[in-house]
Amino acid sequence: MLAERLPSILPPLTDEHAMEATAIASVSSAAQAQLTGLQRTPPFEAPHHSASAAAIIGGGTGMLTPGAVTRAHRGVLFLDEAPEFQRHVLDSLRQPIETGRIALQRSAGQVIFPAQFQLVLAANPCPCGMNSGRGLQCTCTVAQRRGYLRRISGPMLDRIDLQVRVERPRSSALALAEPGETSAQVLARVRQARARQRERLAPYGLQLNSQVSLKLLSDELRLPRPVTAQLDAALDRALISLRGYVRILRLAWTLADTQSRDEPAAEDIDAAMQLRLSAGDVR
Numbered sequence: 670m671l672a673e674r675l676p677s678i679l680p681p682l683t684d685e686h687a688m689e690a691t692a693i694a695s696v697s698s699a700a701q702a703q704l705t706g707l708q709r710t711p712p713f714e715a716p717h718h719s720a721s722a723a724a725i726i727g728g729g730t731g732m733l734t735p736g737a738v739t740r741a742h743r744g745v746l747f748l749d750e751a752p753e754f755q756r757h758v759l760d761s762l763r764q765p766i767e768t769g770r771i772a773l774q775r776s777a778g779q780v781i782f783p784a785q786f787q788l789v790l791a792a793n794p795c796p797c798g799m800n801s802g803r804g805l806q807c808t809c810t811v812a813q814r815r816g817y818l819r820r821i822s823g824p825m826l827d828r829i830d831l832q833v834r835v836e837r838p839r840s841s842a843l844a845l846a847e848p849g850e851t852s853a854q855v856l857a858r859v860r861q862a863r864a865r866q867r868e869r870l871a872p873y874g875l876q877l878n879s880q881v882s883l884k885l886l887s888d889e890l891r892l893p894r895p896v897t898a899q900l901d902a903a904l905d906r907a908l909i910s911l912r913g914y915v916r917i918l919r920l921a922w923t924l925a926d927t928q929s930r931d932e933p934a935a936e937d938i939d940a941a942m943q944l945r946l947s948a949g950d951v952r
């Protein structure tokens with residue numbers, strides 16, 4: 670439910686990005702039919718776990734068709750029941766996650782499509798899906814439970830910034846729950862956070878925290894040593910990878926941006942580390 674609502678808190682596409690999204694939609698038959706004018710809404714792609722590698726990353730015989738990763742360009746790629754996807758399909762996402770592009774090999778040469786998306790994976794805690802809370806209804810063996818989430822490889826998990834464990838809600842909690850924020854309220858905060866990023870990163874030709882390099886993070890955007898002490902120690906003790914280090918810093922900047930603060934404090938770094946590792950038992 671959360672993943673499907675993500676597009677409602679994403680700002681509309683800029684002119685440039687709307688042109689890209691529209692161009693991609695115009696060559697993918699499914700979206701072609703509905704195409705009227707520029708596509709301003711960030712795309713949301715949710716391929717089924719039985720989808721082929723060609724359907725996800727692009728390909729096909731004869732004319733090359735963009736896959737879900739390209740149709741999700743500038744938007745969201747949502748893989749529900751992620752462990753059910755074929756391992757090689759999941760691992761093929763590593764390249765676009767790192768580079769924002771997908772290279773497809775053809776006999777005539779290489780074709781490169783854009784593929785810069787926010788990736789959202791959802792997974793049950795076990796194959797039967799009942800192992801939350803006290804897990805009394807779960808019928809899986811210990812080996813099945815352990816193996817299930819490991820189908821998402823370590824290198825793949827290393828590229829995931831936020832891991833959140835969501836317990837099955839109880840009816841009593843639902844009855845007491847305060848009404849949450851509306852999407853419009855959250856969108857306003859996202860826009861504000863994005864505006865702060867754009868302003869800060871404009872001198873470097875960037876727009877989003879997710880684009881910031883390690884060089885920039887350790888140079889112009891370097892934080893005071895006490896702020897990053899815990900993170901530095903985690904890197905030195907090999908508790909996190911260098912990729913993880915960079916991603917935690919980027920996330921900490923975003924946390925500060927969402928709260929209209931000029932730069933991350935130690936608690937933002939701490940929160941970013943916890944968000945990245947909170948489902949750590951997955952590994």
Ligand SMILES: [Zn+2]
Binds near residue numbers: 795807
């Ligand atoms: Zn189970």
